[in-house]
Amino acid sequence: AQSVSQHNHHVILSEAASLELGCNYSYGGTVNLFWYVQYPGQHLQLLLKYFSGDPLVKGIKGFEAEFIKSKFSFNLRKPSVQWSDTAEYFCAVNAQYSGAGSYQLTFGKGTKLSVIP
């Protein structure tokens, strides 16, 4: 079964700092990759997704992520964070294989981002 690792549990940055959140997955086959964001007290919202093509994916609110197949990674980046980016960020993987469970997402444990004004 696939697994997803988000190595940083809590990241604290000042406004305007650059952000990179790590995500690694374990599955040797074809994958679809996602980043979700959960603002305090709210539900998960899709930030960006990668299915195929250009490994550099741009999402909403200035976020982007790069899929590096050789490293099994899908790191999330933003050049300059804002206080409103304070949230929890989840990486998720969908492994492409046939059979029951092939549509499920496996989530990482999440990374809390706190942006200090």
Add this chain to the structure above:
Amino acid sequence: DAGVIQSPRHEVTEMGQEVTLRCKPISGHDYLFWYRQTMMRGLELLIYFNNNVPIDDSGMPEDRFSAKMPNASFSTLKIQPSEPRDSAVYFCASSLLERVETQYFGPGTRLLVL
């Protein structure tokens, strides 16, 4: 579209009581997923349905948990009897057949079992 709707948003109950969580998926979506989120285990898939039929319930923790989808616009997750360790946020999500992997989440039900 109103998005995925869940009720109640908050539920506090006593150990041993029955709890029913409700979900209305986005209209036209073919798949419905139930997740549980805890500090210890993160976000876990419990069960998912395709066209109202349960496809994979391997994530359901034990027999105290059951889920139904009587029609395309309604699903329930029931815990009977509830235990304190069931305290968590329960999310429902739905997706289209064409892009099942892209799931849209509801606001969640925060459950506290005393």
